[in-house]
Structures are given as C-alpha cells and as structure tokens.
Amino acid sequence: MDAITIKNLDVVFGDKPQQALDLLDQGKTRQEIIDETSQVVGVDNVSISVKEGEICVLMGLSGSGKSSLLRAVNGLNTISRGALEIKDVDKQVDLATCDEETLRHLRTHRVSMVFQKFALMPWLTVLDNVAFGLELQGMGKAERREKARTQLEMVGLSEWESKFPHELSGGMQQRVGLARAFAMDTDILLMDEPFSALDPLIRAQLQDELLVLQEKLNKTILFVSHDLDEALKIGNNIAIMESGKLIQHGQPEEIILTPENDYVRDFVAHTNPLNVLKGRSLMQPVSELKREQSRLQICSAQPVWVEQGSEELNLVQNAQLVLHYWDSEQSKISEIDHSTVVVASPDIGMREAIELKQRSGQPILLVEKGKLVGVLNDSEFYDALLGNYNSVEAA
Template identity: 65%
Template structure:
C-alpha cells in the first residue's frame, strides 16, 4: 500500500479554475492559459505512487512544478482536480475533498516539513526549536524535552541544545530543522530544497547524514531538488517534472540508462555516473567474450584467459600460462587488501565507484558472477563508456 498515491492531479493558481481546466483538456499550453484566464498551471495530470520508507526526489528546472506538487501533499496548495491520498492507518485521506479537521490531523500527526530557509524561531533555544511541534500537539514538557534531546543527539547537536539559532552555522541550523521534523515522529517528511542554500561541502555532508538517518528511521521522504547528482545520491525513485507534468519516474539507474525524452537526456548527460551505475549496467556480458581453446579471452594482447567449469564457475585465470591470484570481493571489504595483478570476483551489483577502485588497485578487469556462474566482465572500455556518457540510451530515438 502506497504511503502517498496521486492520480491525475491538477493544481491551478487563479480564479478561473474551471475554464483553465477545460483549456488544459483542449491541449492549450501554460502560456495560452495565462493569457486567456490569468491562471497559472502549477501541476498538470500527475499520477505518482510513493511507497512507505521510500525517498522520492522531485526534480526539474525552476517552474517545472516540483515545489507546487510537494506543497499539495500537505494541503498548502489546493487540489483543483484529481486525487491525492495520504495513508492514515488503514484508511487513506484524500486531500482533494477532506475537511479541515482531517487536514489538521495529517499536518499534526502524519506529515512534517523541512524548509530551505531553516524557519527557526530566533527567540527559542535549539532545544525548544526542535521541540516546538510537540508543544503544538500538547505533549508534556518532560516528554518534549526527552524526544527533542534524542533527535538532537542523532543529528550531532546535543552540545548545542541551549544555544540560539544565530550562534549556529547554516549547516547546523539546517540540522535543527531536521531534528524538529524527526522529533514529530511523522511518517512522511516533505523537504523543499533543504540543502540548496548551503556550501557544497556542508551540503554533501548533510546528504550523507540524511541517508544514515533514513537507515535508522525509515521515513517516507519527498525531497525537492534541482540538482540531479543530489537526486541520484538520495533517491530510491526520481520523478522528473517539466511544465507542471511528470516526464519520467523510476529508479535512478533506470533514468540514467534510459531517459525517455531529450529533456531528461539533457539532465542525465551532465551527471556523475559513479553515483548511480553498477557493474550489471556496464559489463561486457560473458556471451560477448571471445573463446579460444575452450577458454574465455580476457586479453589477447597479454594472453590472459579465463577457465570455467561446465556450470560456468570461474576455476582459474592465467596470463601466458601462469595462474593469477583470485580474490572474492564482499561488500564492505577493504581496498588495501587488494594486490596488483589479482583478479577480483564480485557481485554484478557492485557500484561503479567500487569497480573503478578495484581496477586501479589491481590493474586488472573485474569478473562478475551471480549465483556461481560468470556473467560478465568490467574492463577499461566499460568504464570509459560510462564516463563519456555512452551508456545513455534515449528510448524515443531509433537505434541504427
């Protein structure tokens, strides 16, 4: 069951909603609707399911509708047409037609928001800022303090709880905002470009911290960003928007490998594939390797061959008749333990960053096995292919 389920959602800003919706149905553009009615189309015909425990990143250029969609999820923007269901226990609440009491219940108990500008109250201490939402819920002072202290400890600000916001750096102030949201213990967090105003180093650090916090707290997070590298780093799913529409929605790797439009491909072309691609996406499949004397050719130049048993398991790798050491790679292994000229055998879901590091330290390709048999190889040409953006396959184009 989805935590958030959006179906055919339209959000119109203005006073002639019915006329603007009719114009949308007739295929009129945003600009034509503005000229005719003065209304602005914020979101148009968006359908999107966000699962419990997922980080979904809404991204696009300025004016694409990502923040308009985010604000509709907690009722700050009114639904003009369609449905927007928030799961509340066993029953969904539809923001398109719910009453004020239901909306207040969602905002108080189910949804918290982290803003770009921190939104801290300067007259309150760090602790009181973190506990503020609980005060609005009528929670006792002792319980508010306990929960706020726990979250401040989690974000590394326990020693600053008696300070005031102006005494903290921008990154620390944003951590207070995170602690306040987590203190509410809401199932859904809405984050509107929370790190965009910060220096790159602090921004990267907070991204890492958010990932670690999510492993512990398992919230449903809707995160707005205009930065694809940030989206690829944080998101379990990415929803790319343009002119109020949802253009593509999927896992980061799917979007990088198969952008479905020139608009998405332009985003993807400038991203860092190290952050998203894995060995399975880059590898040369075993069926594409040449064979010689019942062995697979790893390198014809220096006579390096792979021997496998009838089930496809790697039995040995030789160079000019001499056996090379094999190293079975496990998640979390230390790179310092790798030796030059050793052949690493890894799972095909190994990250591109790990694969490159292994290639650098051993000077050899990486062998990829799944459930025993060899399924592919990562060599220099695979890494170059990805780094140059040659892995991108635009689905709307016909291959030649």
C-alpha cells in the same frame, strides 16, 4: 501499500480554476491558459506513487511544478482535480476530499516538512524549536524536551540545545530543522530544497547525514531539488517535471541511461556518470567473451581463462592468479593486488569497480547467483567516463 499515491492530479492557482481545467482538457498549454484566464497551472495531470521507506526526488527548472506538487501533499496547495492519497496507519486518506480535522491530523501525525529557509522561531532555544511540533501535538513539556534531546543527539547538536538560532551556522540551523521534523515521528517527510542555501561542502555533509539518518529511521521522503548530482546521490527514484507535467519517473540509473526526451537529456548531460552507474549497465556480457568448450577468456589482451562450475568460477591453468570474491563490507582493499582477479556483484558501483581494477590490473568478473554474467575491463571504464552508454538499457 504506497505511502503516497497521486492520481491525475491538477493544481491551479487562481480564483477560476475550472476555466483552466477546461482549457487543459482542450489541450491548451500552460502559457495559453495564463494568457486567456490569468490562471496558473502549477501541476498538470500528474500520477505518481512513493513507496514506504523510499526517497523520491522531485526535479525540474524553476516553475516546473515540483514545489507545487510537494506542497499539495500536506494540503498547503489546494487540489483542483484528481486524487492525492496518504497512508494513515492501515487506510488511505484522500486530501482532495478529506475534512479540516483529518487534514490537521495528517499534518501533526503523518506528514512533516523541512523548509529551505530553516523556518526556526528566533525567540525559542534550539531545544524548544525541535520540540515545537510535539507541543502542537499536545505532548507535555518534560516528555517533548526529552524526545527533542534524543533528536538533537542524533544530529550532533546536543551541546547547543540552550542556544538560539542566530548563534548557529546555516548548516547547524538546518540540522535543527531536520531534528524538528524527525522528532514529530511522522511517516512522511517533505523536504523543499532544504540544502540549496548552504555552501557546497556543508550541503554534501548534510546529504550524507540524511542518508545515515534514513538508514536508522526508514522514513518516506519526498525531496525537492534542482541539483541533479544531489538527486542522484540520495534518491531511490527521481521524478523530473516540466511546466507542471511529470516527464520521467524512475531509478537514477534509468534516468541517466534512457532519458525520455531532450529536456531530460539536457538535465543529465553534465552529471558525473560514475556517481550513478552500476557494473551491470556497462559490462561486456558473457555472450561476447571468447569461448572454447566450457572455458571463457576474460581478457583478450592476455590468456586468462575461467571455467564455470555448478556454483562458482574457477581459473584455468593460471597458478599466478587467485580469485577474490569481493564483499565491500567485509573485504579490505589492501587484500587486492596484481595477483588477484576480483569477483563482484553486477550491482557494484563504478567508482568502487575502478579502484579494484586499478589495484588488481585484471578484469572485474561480475557474478550473479554463482554464474558469470559479464566482465568489466578498461574499455568499459572508458565508456563510462566518456558517456558512451546511451545504447545500454538500465537494469
């Protein structure tokens, strides 16, 4: 069951939303509707689902509708038409039709939010800011403070619990906001450009910390960002919006490799592909390698051949080289030198693959289920750096 399911959602700001909806059905643009009715279409017929444990990043230029969509997920924006279902234990609750009591329940037990401006209460200590949502849930003082201390320890602020927000740096204040949201122990976390007001180094650090926390807590996160590199770094999926419409939704690599239109293409034009692309997307497939009977030449510049066995590869008549099956969690980079031919997964990241190639000087062999599927050599790395990958389909 998906954590969030959105079906044909429209959000209109104004006192006569039906007029705007009628014009939408006639094919009018957002600007035409504003000119005719003074109603603003924030979200236009969006359908999207977010799986449990997924980080989905909403992206777009200012006014694209990403924050309007996010705020509909916890009822801050009224749904004009369509359905927006939130998983509540073993059932789905539609925010378009639920009553106020159900909405309050979802906000206090299922959905929490981290704001761009931190939204800390200046008269409360750090500890009581983190515990504030638990107080709204009706939890006793001793219990909520104990839980808040656990969350402060998780974000590295245990020694600051008695301080007030003005005594903390911006990055520390945002950590308090994260701790408060995680303390609620809700299934779904909404994050509205939470790091955009921070310095680049602090932002990168908090992005890393969020990913570490996500590994431990496995929340469903809907994250608004205008920074594509941030989206590519943290998102399992990215949804790009324009004028209230959903333009493209997919995995980061898919967004980079197969942009839906010029709007998306412009978005990805200046990003660093090495942060996203995997070996599978750029490899020279095994079908293009020179073959002699059961042997495959893995490098045209030198006579290095391999033979495909039933479950593994073997080097052919080359006593100077050894195969090293690379495991990024168990192998050490110091084990790789110019006598090594690295065997890796097709899902290896390009940064890691380039480092391995630089140390070994040999092609990187990509193996899946014991079978050679492709090779990464210098030309493939040059293609990645130059952006020559638009013709390659995302895996």
